[in-house]
Amino acid sequence: MEKKCAIEMKGITKRFGQVTANDSIDLRINRGEIMALLGENGSGKTTLMNMLSGIYQPDEGEIYEDGSRIYIRSPREAYEYGIGMIHQHYKLIEVFTATQNIILGLNDGKMDIAAAEARVKEICSRYGFDIDPGKKVYDMSVSQKQTVEIVKVLYRGADILILDEPTAVLTPQETQKLFRVLRNMKEDGKAIVIITHKLHEVMDVSDTVTVLRKGKYIGTVNTADTDPQALTDMMVGHAVSLNIERPRYPDPQRKLIVEGLTVVDEEGIRRLDSVSFTANTGEILGVAGISGSGQKELLEAITGLYPVKEGSIRFIGSDGSETELVGKTPKKIRETGIGMAFVPEDRLGMGLVGSMGMTGNMLLRSWKNGKGALLRKKDPEALANRIWKDLDVVTPGVDYPVRRLSGGNVQKVLVGREISSEPAVLMTAYAVRGLDINTSYTIYSLLTEQKMKGVAVIYVGEDLDVLIELADRILVLCGGRVAGIVDGRTATKEEIGLLMTHFDSKESGE
C-alpha cells in the first residue's frame, strides 16, 4: 500500500523567550501509518504537535496538508483540517457523561443526545473501544477517560490523530488494548502520531520513528529497520548503558516489618488487605502492580498519611528496638526520630510547594527547626545550593518557583531533599514517571547509592524492565493484597505479570 502524505511541516521554528523549543524542523506524517515521535523531556515533541493542533502558531516555517499550505490558528481550525490531539492531561467535565463530553462545544444547531450516543457507539464498535456512552466521567478509570478523549477527537471527524504520551498512565494491559485500537485506526487509513519515550512501546506499535533532540530534528527511521539501542543513541546523542547496576549490600538487617496491614477508604472499600512484608537495610524492595492496586495507600499508610484499620507497621531502630508506627501522625513519626523519606507520586501537589523556590521547598522538612517563632533559612538555602550543584538542577536560582521547572528538575529537587535527610527508610512512588532517560538513570543511581549506605529503599514502579534490573526483591500487589514476593535477580517479567493479575479471578468470584 502506498503511503500518502497527510501533513508536511517544513522548517518549523518556535521560540519561547530565550529558549528555542523547535529549531527548523521538517516532518512528514503519512496516512495509514503510526509514527512515533521520540525524544527526551524537553526535546520539543509536544511543542511541535501543539502547533498542529492549533494551540501554538509557529514563529517560522510552513505546514502543508495534502500538498496545500494551511494555517492553523486554533484547535477548532485544527479540527476543520481533520487534526485532533489527545493531550496528556485530559480536558473532560467530570459531571458530564461520555457522550455529553464528546459533543461539548460542537454547535450544529440542535442537541440530539440520542443520535450522538448512537454515533459514539458506532465509532466504538468500529475501532474496538470499550466505553459506556452514558457513564459519568467521575466514575471512569484513567484509561476510560482517555478513551473518551480519543472518541471525542474521532467524533469531530479527525483523521490525523496525535496522542501525547498516552501510555504514561496506563497499565500494561490497558496499553495493549490502546495499541490494538490504534492499529485498527491505522487500517482505516488514519494518520497517527504517538509521542512517547518508552522504547519498547515504540518498537511494539509504530511503523516509523522520528527522533527529536533538544528541539532539533535528528532523523526518521522505519521501526522494522532499527532497534532500541540505535534509537537510544539517536535520542540522547551518545550511547547510554541500558544496564542498571545492582550491587549487593553485605549485611542486610530488618528495618521495617509490616504485618496484616488493612486500610479502608472513605467509601468502605478495602484498599489494602492483610499486607505483610519486611523491608531490609541495604535493599531496594520493588513494588509492582497494576495502578490502583494499593501502592499509594501502602506508602501513605507507612508515612502516617492514610488511616490504618488493622495491622502493624514496626520500625526497627539501629539498636534493635521496635517502634510501632500505626496511629502516629507524620509529625509524631518525625518527632520520634524515625528517619523516613517519601517521594510521593504527585510531586508538585504533595511533595513540593510549587510557588516556592528550592529554598522554600527544603524548608518543608526543616521549618520546625530551631527555637522560637522565626524561620531558619540559612541551612535550607545551603542545602538548596548543594542540590542545585550536585544534581545539576536546571534553574535560574534557588528562589525560582519550582512549578516553573521541567518535570525532571522538579523530581531532582524532591529526591535530593528527601535523600538529604539521611533517612533509614526511603520510599518512592513512580520516581521516574515522565522523566527522560538521563534523569531516570540519575534517580536509579541515587537510589542504589542510598541502598549501599544501608537504607531500606521501597521503590514503587510501573516499568517491569526497570524493576527486575533495579530491585533486590519485588513485592507484587494485586487488588490490595500481596500476590507474591520474588527475587529481583531471578524473576522474569512474565512471572511478575502473572502475579499482577493473580487475584483477578478470585475477586470477581466473590
Next chain:
Amino acid sequence: MSTENRTPLLRLAKRSEMDPRKVWCIRVASIAIALILGFIPILLTGNNPFAAYGVIVQGSLSRPIYIRQTVKIAVPLLGCALAIAPCFKMKFWNIGAEGQITMGAVAATYFALFWADKLPHFPLLAIMFISGAVAGGLWALIPAFFKAKWNTNETLFTLMMNYIAIGIVAWLQGGPWEGRKGSQLIPMFSDNARIPTVLGVHCGWVIALVLVVLMYIYMNRTKQGYEIAVIGDSVNTARYAGMNVGWIMMRTMFLSGAISGIVGFMIVSGANYTLYSGVANGVGFTSITVAWLSQLNSFAMIAISMMLAILEKGSNTLQTRMEIPASIADIITGILLFCMLSCEFFINYRLIFRHRERKEVNV
C-alpha cells in the same frame, strides 16, 4: 483557505518571570490609566476633570484637618486588609471581616459602657483592646472550626456570620443597651473609654502601622507564616510535611478575626464613640479590595488604603463644591479595580502583533 489567513493580528503568549520592579511599574501605570478613565464620568456631569481631581486632592490633603479625616478613613481599611491577608494567602476565603469587626466593637463597647467608671483610663482601653481582639477572633473561629471538622464552605459561612453579628448589634441597640428609651441608640462613650489622639488622629493609625510591620514579618519570616503559605499552595503538601492543617486554619482565622476585632475597637473608641449596627460600614468588604490590589503585601496596603480614602474623602468635597455626586468616588474605585486586575493579565501575558513579528523574522 486563502493565503490571506495568516497568523492572527493579535495573539497572546505567556511571559516568563518578569522583573519585580517592572511589575510594580505596570501596576502604577494601571492606576494612572484608571485615573484618566475616571475623566469620562466627570465629563459626563459637565465638569472639568482636572478641576475635579484638583478638588479631590485638595479636599483630602490640602489642610491638616482634611488629612486627619482622610487618615481616619484609611486606618480601618488598612487594619482590616492586614487581617484578611493571612486567610487569603491560605486560600481561606474569609469575607466575614465585617462581622468580626462588629463583634470586636460589641465586646469593646461592653467595657466602655459598664466599666468606664470603675477602671482607670489605660487599663480600661487595654481591656477593650483585648476583649475586642478575643471577640473578633472567636467569631472568626466558628467558621474555621466547621471548615476544619466538616469541610464546610467558608465563603458562605463567613458571609452569613456577618448578618448575625449585625443583627446582634441591632438587638442591643433597641434592647439591653438602649440609652434613652425609644431612641434605639446606645449612649456615647465617656471620655475615659475614648482612645487618645496622636498628631490629631486617634492612635489607631499607630497601631495599624505597627501591625503592617508585624504582619510583614509574620508572613515572611515566621514558621507560622510559612505554614500558611504551604497550605495556600497545596493542602496535601502541608499534610505530607506533617502540618496539622485544621489546627493551622483555626489558628490563622482566630488571628485574622482578632485583628478585625481590634479594628472594631478602634472604630467605636476612636471614631464613632458609640456602637450601632452599621459600625463596620462596609470596611470588611472594601478591605478585600485593598488586600487584593496590594497582592497581600503589607506595605502596599498602606498606599492602596490611603488612595481609596483620598477618593472617598475628596469626593465628599467634590459634592459640596462642584455639585458632582459623591458616588463618583465609587465609580472611580470600580475603574481602579478593573484596571489593576486587568494589568495582572498583562503581567502574565504579552501581546504579539502580526506585523511586528514578521519584522522580527526579517531582521
